Amino acid sequence: MELIAxxxxxxxVAKRRKLSSSKSQEIIIQVVYEIEQALSRIQSSSDSIxxxxxxxxxxxxxxAKLHVVGSQTHLEGPLQELHTELTRYQKVLEKVLHPDISxxxxxxxxxxHMINQIIIRHFYSEALFDIxxxxxKEAGEDEAISLRLQYQEIHEILEALKSRDLGPASxxxxxxxxxxxESGSDLELKLHKLQFVDLLQGKGRSAALKxxxxxxxxxxxxxxxxxxxxxxxxxxxxxxxRSPYADLADPSNWLSFAEDVTRAFCSFAGRSIRDPxxxxxAAGMEGLPTLLKLANVMAAxxxxxxxxxxxPVPLELGREFNFHxxxxxxxxxxxxxxxxxxxxxxxxxxxCQQSIDKMSKAGTRNFKCPNxxxxxSLSQCKQLCF
Numbered sequence: 001m002e003l004i005a006x007x008x009x010x011x012x013v014a015k016r017r018k019l020s021s022s023k024s025q026e027i028i029i030q031v032v033y034e035i036e037q038a039l040s041r042i043q044s045s046s047d048s049i050x051x052x053x054x055x056x057x058x059x060x061x062x063x064a065k066l067h068v069v070g071s072q073t074h075l076e077g078p079l080q081e082l083h084t085e086l087t088r089y090q091k092v093l094e095k096v097l098h099p100d101i102s103x104x105x106x107x108x109x110x111x112x113h114m115i116n117q118i119i120i121r122h123f124y125s126e127a128l129f130d131i132x133x134x135x136x137k138e139a140g141e142d143e144a145i146s147l148r149l150q151y152q153e154i155h156e157i158l159e160a161l162k163s164r165d166l167g168p169a170s171x172x173x174x175x176x177x178x179x180x181x182e183s184g185s186d187l188e189l190k191l192h193k194l195q196f197v198d199l200l201q202g203k204g205r206s207a208a209l210k211x212x213x214x215x216x217x218x219x220x221x222x223x224x225x226x227x228x229x230x231x232x233x234x235x236x237x238x239x240x241x242r243s244p245y246a247d248l249a250d251p252s253n254w255l256s257f258a259e260d261v262t263r264a265f266c267s268f269a270g271r272s273i274r275d276p277x278x279x280x281x282a283a284g285m286e287g288l289p290t291l292l293k294l295a296n297v298m299a300a301x302x303x304x305x306x307x308x309x310x311x312p313v314p315l316e317l318g319r320e321f322n323f324h325x326x327x328x329x330x331x332x333x334x335x336x337x338x339x340x341x342x343x344x345x346x347x348x349x350x351x352c353q354q355s356i357d358k359m360s361k362a363g364t365r366n367f368k369c370p371n372x373x374x375x376x377s378l379s380q381c382k383q384l385c386f
Contacts, residue, residue: 013085027069027074030069035066038059103296122277129151132148154261154262157169164198166195169191187257197240208234212230229248230248282321286321312333327352330371332352343356345369345380346374350384
């Protein structure tokens with residue numbers, strides 16, 4: 001709804017600007033026309049004496065006409081309307097975009113070592129190794145140097161794939177072949193499929209079949225259907241992109257393979273495919289509107305906002321930010337933990353242990369579920385394990 005208001009306001013500004021520009025162009029054209037007409041009259045006069053009189057008359061008439069044509073009143077209206085719409089547009093943007101986001105910030109103590117590690121991993125993921133070397137030296141994070149080889153290896157693989165060079169990826173898959181098979185990954189097959197199709201389109205049927213006998217035959221027991229389909233594609237050697245096997249030649253297969261290699265590499269290295277800084281910024285941007293609204297509501301009491309240890313309302317983020325199962329008690333708003341586990345009530349609702357202890361007076365009395373009229377006791381509640 002807010003974006004629609006921004007778009008409508010922008011369209012009104014664009015319309016007023018167009019009208020103002022059109023009016024200015026009309027005046028300029030009219031001024032040029034009057035000047036050209038005056039010059040034509042002056043040049044057409046042949047008698048110098050008469051011409052002198054005519055020139056004065058023509059110039060006087062031109063001055064009068066220009067005064068009428070270039071009158072400020074002709075431009076004041078369109079310009080005033082444009083200024084009004086620009087002012088309204090600015091107010092709409094300020095209302096929607098909240099240019100001052102500092103009001104949603106609170107002072108927090110951060111672990112400098114953790115922050116350094118997050119920044120280092122971000123620069124490593126962007127292949128900015130020179131910057132990381134400087135940061136490691138200045139911040140004294142020497143242990144981060146051990147990560148450099150890992151990030152260099154995956155960047156070399158990805159850069160090679162951009163130019164359709166499967167060499168580095170093939171080497172890594174060969175070294176980690178057993179782990180990939182144990183995890184059920186089909187990266188090895190995808191690698192050979194890309195190489196087979198590349199040979200078929202580049203060097204012809206003979207080279208592709210020779211490659212299949214060497215590298216695809218050992219995989220036949222586990223990927224027979226895929227290999228049979230590959231071999232059938234050789235019948236369409238010169239028109240593979242117009243065949244029933246056109247998907248094998250789709251350029252997006254290289255991008256998909258690069259993503260799969262990155263995912264497997266990060267999994268074996270024990271790190272996320274997305275670096276923590278990118279995730280934190282994305283989550284912050286998604287949660288910022290809620291934080292700004294909350295800050296506005298609590299603006300009357302600045303100290304209360306600064307002193308908050310947790311948000312009084314849930315902050316809903318997308319599923320891509322759910323990295324592990326969590327449960328937040330609907331009563332206390334606390335996130336459950338090993339010391340405060342989630343408990344299942346007989347009615348099917350779930351609360352945290354501490355909330356149940358408070359409502360049941362440490363198990364000395366029955367209590368009613370806050371979500372429904374069902375009554376229960378502490379002994380009837382069961383701990384949930386995610």
